[in-house]
């Protein structure tokens with residue numbers, strides 16, 4: 840290899856040099872290795888964030904749910920949730936109702952009333968999270 844660094848072999852040695860110092864295969868392998876290391880390093884963190892045992896949705900999903908309640912639910916329950924076509928969803932009005940039945944109402948809707956089922960759009964844990972937020976006074980933003 841070293842002979843190739845002479846003046847005679849300078850031009851010829853360049854591509855070889857480049858290959859030796861920066862072979863594309865090694866770059867890709869390095870990227871894969873870094874990716875695997877990074878994903879295994881971060882995996883427990885992500886898993887903890889999205890864990891099913893956690894009652895709180897991940898921050899990005901929280902914002903989505905808050906917007907959904909303010910906009911979609913708000914179209915019937917009022918933008919400030921003080922009631923409209925649907926009843927008020929305030930701590931004062933919901934206070935004595937069981938979390939489970941309110942969660943079921945959100946997921947299944949109330950047949951025969953305009954209250955639609957939201958099951959296609961959220962998990963049970965998310966519906967329960969919404970109920971818990973409504974009972975505390977729904978957040979206006981995350």
Ligand code: HEC
Pocket residue numbers: 907908911912913914915916924925926928932933936941944945949952953954955957969
């Ligand atoms: C198309 C109109 C409409 C939309 C949209 C709507 N609701 Fe309703 N909702 C109603 C009506 C009407 C009722 C009352 C049903 C009845 O008469 O029992 C109701 C009832 C409820 C109740 C029960 C309240 C109580 O005091 O028992 C909850 C909780 C509720 N809605 C939550 C939600 C949430 C959360 C959303 C959005 C994810 C939502 N609703 C979207 C119309 C709507």
